[in-house]
Structure formats: C-alpha cells, structure tokens
Amino acid sequence: MRLPLLLTFRRQVIPLFMVSGLLLLFSHSSLVAQSKRDTVNIDFGNSTRLSTGTWNNVTDSKTGSVNNLINYQGLNSGITVAVTDAFNDGSNTAGAAADDSLRIPSNAATDSFFGSKRAAVGGFEPTGGVTFSNLSPQTAYSFAIFASRVDTGTGGTNRETKYTVTGKTTQVVAMNPSGAKGYFVRVSNMLPADNGTITVTATTGTNNTNPDGYYYLGVIRITYLNNATVGPKSLAVTYPNGAERWEAGKQVFIGWNSENIISANLEYSTDNGATWIPIASSVPAANKKYTWTVPATVSTQALVRITDADDANVKDISNHPFTIRPDNGKEYNIVVLGSSTAAGTGPSAQDSAWVWRYRTYLTQKDTDFNVINLAVGGYTTSSILPTNNPQNNITKALSYNPEAIIINMPSNDAAGNVAVSTQMANYTTIADLAANANVPLYVTTTQPRNFNGDQAKIQIQVDMVAATQNKFGNKTIDFWTGFPDETNQMKAIYNSGDGVHMNNLAHRILFERVVAMNIDQAIISQNPLGSSQEANPSLYRIYPNPSTGQIFIQPKDGHPIQRVTLHTLTGQVALEIGSDKNLGLTVDASALTKGMYLLQIHTQQATYTSRVILH
Structure with a gap:
C-alpha cells in the first residue's frame, strides 16, 4: 500500500462511575468496552437474493457458514454461524415481503432454507439446523426467528415449523410461515453451552398439514448485551489499485476491505495525490464497494483514497495510479457459450462463478471490455450448433461481432453417452464458423463429474480432455487437471454437493485459469480499435x-x-x-x-x- 496501514480503536464515552483503575487500563490498551445492546441479522436463502448493508448472508443450505458476523453497525461481532444439520437442496423463493415493523429487507423475507419430512423438492432432510459459536458463556442471547412461504392454496395451508433452540438450556417455539406477512417467534435470554455454542434446529411442526411437511428458516436476529471490546480497525483499497484504464462516464466500482469501521469517506485525485476531490461521504463500510461514475477529468495519475469517517488516521490509497481517459468508442466483446458451469450453477453466490468473476476482472481492469454470457444449464455441444437454440448458439455469439468466444461444456454430453467423435464433429462445425468470421475460439476441457462409477461415461470425459487439447492446442483452457480423484470423478473438496457442479473454490481456480490465457491482451494487440x-x-x-x-x-x-x-x-x-x-x-x-x-x-x-x- 502507498501508506502504512494504521490500526486504531473505536472510541466510546465511558461512564464516570467506572473505577478509575479500569479507565487507566483502557487508556493504556486503547480498547474500550462496548457496553451496549447489540444486534446481528442473518439472512438464510438464495444466492441471487442477498441482503445488503449490515446483513449477513448464508446461501449454502448444506454446509454454509459465515465467520465473524457483523453487527448492525458493520462492526465485527466475533460470532460464527454454520449449517450443522443440512436442509434440502436449494432454497424457497416464494416468500412474502415482511411487515415494515419487522425491519426485514425484501430479499431476506422472500427466501429461506427449507426441508421436508419425506422425499420432496430438493431431497429429504427431516431436520435442518445452524449453530452459533464463539459466544460468551456468561452472556444471555435472544433470538427472533422469521420465515415466509406464500400459501398457494394447494398441498395444505399450514406449514408450521418448530424451532428448538439449545444452549445451556432448551427452548422450543413454533410459527406458521404461510401467514400474510409473517412474524417473529422469539427465544429470550438463552445462555450458551459451556463451549460457547447455541444451536437452532428447524423441523415440521405438530400442526403442519402440508403432505410433505415442509418447514422453513429465513431470518435470525440475535440481540444481546455486548460487553466485549471492539477490535482493531483496518482498511484496504482493493479497486482501483493501479493500471486500470477507465473511461469517463462509465460506471465502475470502488472496492475495499475493512474491519470495525462503520462508515467511510471516498475521494479521488487526478494529480497523484497532490489534491483530493470528494466522491461520497459516510458510505456504510459494510457495503465493501461503491458504484462510481468515472469523471471527465483525463489523467494517467489518478488515485482513490478511502478514510474512516470517524478517524481520519485510518485510511488507504490505491497502490499505484490508474488512468482516466475519454470515451474512445472501443468495445471488446467476449462471448461465452456453455452449460450450467458457465451459467453460474454450483457456487453459493452467482458473483463467485467463474464467468461473473471474469467479467468483473475485465471490466474493472479496462472498461472497453464486455463479457456476454449465453450459457444455459443442460446444454451440450449440439445445443450451440447453428441449427439449434437461435438465442444461445454460435450464430448468436457471432452476431455480437466478438473479439473472442469461449466455450465451456463440462459433462452433459458424457452424461448422455454422446461419443467423443460426435462431440468433436460438433466442435469442428462451430470452429469453422468462428474461423470464417476471423474470431478466435477458446474451448475448455471437460470437468470431472460423479457418474457413480459408470466407466463408459467417465472414459468419454477423459478422452474428451485429450481430444480437445489436440484440436484447439494453445486455445484450450484446462478445466480438468487437479479436479478429479483417482477414479477420475470430482474431488470432494470441489464438489458443491450434487456431484455435478463445482463449488466456490473450484470456480475461483477456473477463473484464474481463464485469466492466465491472457485473452484480453491478445485482443488488444490484434485489434487495438475494438469491435467494428x-x-x-x-x-x-x-x-x-x-x-x-x-x-x-x-x-x-x-x-x-x-x-x-x-x-x-x-x-x-x-x-x-x-x-x-x-x-x-x-x-x-x-x-x-x-x-x-x-x-x-x-x-x-x-x-x-x-x-x-x-x-
């Protein structure tokens, strides 16, 4: 960083009746007791319906977790939540907006985790639960629990859910999520177990009349008297950090990481930090990003500075200057064709999928770039032939006058026992069309999939890796190496839970391998003027x-x-x-x-x- 990272501590007024020795101790340690009622909000549900601001989001119904939950001010609480009893796959997205008095955002109210007492949508999990850890065994915690599922008028109107909250003692409450706008059920003054944990388990309620016994968990709000000290503050600019090329008038985002900062002031400089111009004040630090319209002042010495709104000594500046330039009319289109991996299935949040990561990487690096994603779950190599699916095939991709096309077909052909020769014939048809249009074509290898030991399908996958590399050479993107186990099926560490789709960790690696191809640099060197x-x-x-x-x-x-x-x-x-x-x-x-x-x-x-x- 251009400036050394400064660590300070959030100051609060200390009551005069406190013992002077204690005050003296705090003044030496720079730690201050919060001594206030604190609130932590958690949204359980779909990754496409994230609650923003100072809400925490858990999106994986099987193994999701969030460390160091933030409180209502955006400060670290030290509390961790984790799914310790899996729910059914997916999430309910048929909830209703909550009453305004509950102060639950729409995205949190309208989705939830769910389970069922018998095999139904998303599987069969008769109970589902989450555990809160790193709690103070001497502190009483109160829980407000919410869920909503709009009554469709079929399959039973009562979907009562029973919640068992267990710490040093156990309390049981129940609610029917099918109500008009939902409501909180509350558990008050629960002391954690001796190991500092409290578990909330959901299951089908006694009065539930739904044939499948669906139950739900949408929101948990924790309140408690927080006597802990506030941890050190930290702040680091993540975007822009040097060498970005941003056009005047384009929208980009300024990004940062912070801890124990409530709000931040944003500024920019066009003269390498000699002077600073305000962008925004008192931006909630928990947002971690701010959408910015690039100003018209042209500069090759631009910087961004972010400062704690409560302490000007806590700040950070872009590592190196970035460029602001006029709109030059360039546009570099990269089109992605593929199936569910490229369409974003697998990661807990869509912006963790490799195509979304790649789009952010390119557009934040250079606003001339545009990534167009035509991938559709379930597609095969045949699906993108010019005779099929006109809105998502090779012909549609070429209609964007792209600088490059990326194809990502992981395993659906093998699942359908489509021969390697047939897949490669499809690729040849597609490659010929791209070549005739003078558009570079990049093709990923297949990806491992759990075929339950079906050796014929596994062998198709393995053979397609070699065939793809032989045909496309240095324009092959390796999505295979490191991902299969000794049986050539997906390693557990990369499995999103269904044996078909890859998780966040795997998608980060896929993204890094696409970046390593340097497609953007090849485009700029071959066509500095962009699409025309x-x-x-x-x-x-x-x-x-x-x-x-x-x-x-x-x-x-x-x-x-x-x-x-x-x-x-x-x-x-x-x-x-x-x-x-x-x-x-x-x-x-x-x-x-x-x-x-x-x-x-x-x-x-x-x-x-x-x-x-x-x-």
Whole structure:
C-alpha cells in the first residue's frame, strides 16, 4: 500500500462511575468496552437474493457458514454461524415481503432454507439446523426467528415449523410461515453451552398439514448485551489499485476491505495525490464497494483514497495510479457459450462463478471490455450448433461481432453417452464458423463429474480432455487437471454437493485459469480499435492504398460519413476529420510518419475499419 496501514480503536464515552483503575487500563490498551445492546441479522436463502448493508448472508443450505458476523453497525461481532444439520437442496423463493415493523429487507423475507419430512423438492432432510459459536458463556442471547412461504392454496395451508433452540438450556417455539406477512417467534435470554455454542434446529411442526411437511428458516436476529471490546480497525483499497484504464462516464466500482469501521469517506485525485476531490461521504463500510461514475477529468495519475469517517488516521490509497481517459468508442466483446458451469450453477453466490468473476476482472481492469454470457444449464455441444437454440448458439455469439468466444461444456454430453467423435464433429462445425468470421475460439476441457462409477461415461470425459487439447492446442483452457480423484470423478473438496457442479473454490481456480490465457491482451494487440466492421468495398471506395499522403474515401449508395479517424496500430488517434457530406472525403495524412494505419469510417449506422499504408 502507498501508506502504512494504521490500526486504531473505536472510541466510546465511558461512564464516570467506572473505577478509575479500569479507565487507566483502557487508556493504556486503547480498547474500550462496548457496553451496549447489540444486534446481528442473518439472512438464510438464495444466492441471487442477498441482503445488503449490515446483513449477513448464508446461501449454502448444506454446509454454509459465515465467520465473524457483523453487527448492525458493520462492526465485527466475533460470532460464527454454520449449517450443522443440512436442509434440502436449494432454497424457497416464494416468500412474502415482511411487515415494515419487522425491519426485514425484501430479499431476506422472500427466501429461506427449507426441508421436508419425506422425499420432496430438493431431497429429504427431516431436520435442518445452524449453530452459533464463539459466544460468551456468561452472556444471555435472544433470538427472533422469521420465515415466509406464500400459501398457494394447494398441498395444505399450514406449514408450521418448530424451532428448538439449545444452549445451556432448551427452548422450543413454533410459527406458521404461510401467514400474510409473517412474524417473529422469539427465544429470550438463552445462555450458551459451556463451549460457547447455541444451536437452532428447524423441523415440521405438530400442526403442519402440508403432505410433505415442509418447514422453513429465513431470518435470525440475535440481540444481546455486548460487553466485549471492539477490535482493531483496518482498511484496504482493493479497486482501483493501479493500471486500470477507465473511461469517463462509465460506471465502475470502488472496492475495499475493512474491519470495525462503520462508515467511510471516498475521494479521488487526478494529480497523484497532490489534491483530493470528494466522491461520497459516510458510505456504510459494510457495503465493501461503491458504484462510481468515472469523471471527465483525463489523467494517467489518478488515485482513490478511502478514510474512516470517524478517524481520519485510518485510511488507504490505491497502490499505484490508474488512468482516466475519454470515451474512445472501443468495445471488446467476449462471448461465452456453455452449460450450467458457465451459467453460474454450483457456487453459493452467482458473483463467485467463474464467468461473473471474469467479467468483473475485465471490466474493472479496462472498461472497453464486455463479457456476454449465453450459457444455459443442460446444454451440450449440439445445443450451440447453428441449427439449434437461435438465442444461445454460435450464430448468436457471432452476431455480437466478438473479439473472442469461449466455450465451456463440462459433462452433459458424457452424461448422455454422446461419443467423443460426435462431440468433436460438433466442435469442428462451430470452429469453422468462428474461423470464417476471423474470431478466435477458446474451448475448455471437460470437468470431472460423479457418474457413480459408470466407466463408459467417465472414459468419454477423459478422452474428451485429450481430444480437445489436440484440436484447439494453445486455445484450450484446462478445466480438468487437479479436479478429479483417482477414479477420475470430482474431488470432494470441489464438489458443491450434487456431484455435478463445482463449488466456490473450484470456480475461483477456473477463473484464474481463464485469466492466465491472457485473452484480453491478445485482443488488444490484434485489434487495438475494438469491435467494428471491415470496410465493405460495396459501400466505400478507399484509394489510393498504399498512399503517399492523400487518401480519398468515396461513399456509395448514399452512405454518408460523419467522421474519419486514422489510428496507429497501438490504437492511438493520429488524425481525425469530421464530415457531413455524401459526396466523398479527402484525408490529408502527408504529415504522418510512414507506415501502416487503421482507418475508421464512422457513420450513423456503424463503424467500418480498413488498413491503409503510407509510404
């Protein structure tokens, strides 16, 4: 970091009746007792319905956990929550908005974990539970529990859920989530077990009349008297941290990591930190990011500074300068075709999936880039042929005039016993279309899947790895190595729980392997001007080429020219001429250095590019 990380402690007023020796001890240690009623909110449910701000989210109904839950101010509580008794797969997303008095955001109220007393949607888990740990055995904790499931009028109207809360003692409460707007059921003054844990277990209630006995857990709100000391503050800028290229007017996000900071002030500099301009004040630090419209001031020495709103000594600055530049009209499209892995299935939150990670990585690095995801769960190599699925196939991908296409087909062909030869024939058809359009094609290998020992399907997967590498060479992305166990099925450490889809850890590795291909750098070096169309001789005549300096552009069939730009092969604008004429345009490039240039004709309909040589 450009500045050393400073650690301070949140100050609070200490009552005068406290013992002076204790005050003296605190002044030496810089730790202050909170001595206040604290609140921690947890949302259990779908990864696409996260509760923001100072809410904690648990999205994996099988093994989800969150360490060091934050409180209502965004400060670390030290409490950990973990799913210790699995629920059914997935989450209920048919809940109703809660009454305003409950102060539950819509995303938290309308989804929940669920289970059932018999085999039903998502499996069969007659009980489901979570355990809170790192609690103080001498502190009493109160729990408010909420869940909602809109009554569909079929399958029984009462979905009563029983909650057993166990610490040093046990309390049992019940509620019917099918109510109009839901309500809290409460357990008060529960002391933890001697090991500092309290467990909340949900199951089908006595009055539940649903044939499957569905039960639900949506929200837990914990309140307690917090006498613990507040931990050290820390703050670190994560975006931008140097070398980013951001266009004026584009929306990006400023990111940071922080602990024990309630709110932050954001600023930027265009002169390497000599002066600072406010962006926003008192932004909740728990948000960890702030959407920013890049200003119009062009600079190669831009920085961002984030400061604790309560303590100006706690701050951090971008590690290195980033660039703010004018909108240059460039656009680099990368299109992804594939099935459920590329579509985001497996990770606990969608933004942890490799395509979402890759999109964020590219667009935060350079706002010229755009990742278009056409992947659909269940697709095979046949699904993306030009004759199938017109909104998600190779033809659709090429319609975006992309700079590159990535295909990610993990295992559905093998699941359907599709022969390697058939898969490769499909890939050949797709590759030929991409090659004809002069679009680089990158293809991932297959990924291991648990086929319950079906050796024929496993062998198809293994053989497809070699076949893909042989055909696509250095444009093969390895999604296989390190992921299979000794039986060539998925290692447990990478399994999201169903034996088919990979988890957060695996998707992070997949993302890193895509980044390692340096697709963005290859695009920039091959096409510094971004997406455009080749100048069509039937629309424009460009002559002479090569030229000694004078270049004539003659439009045909009434295609007026708005402006013409000449670019170096690195993308820099060497010459620009405006025009509103239909009759033609003369470009005087005689003052430019001899060599090859990219000439762009800008019209109302499109931008056309042609290479020209000055000699």
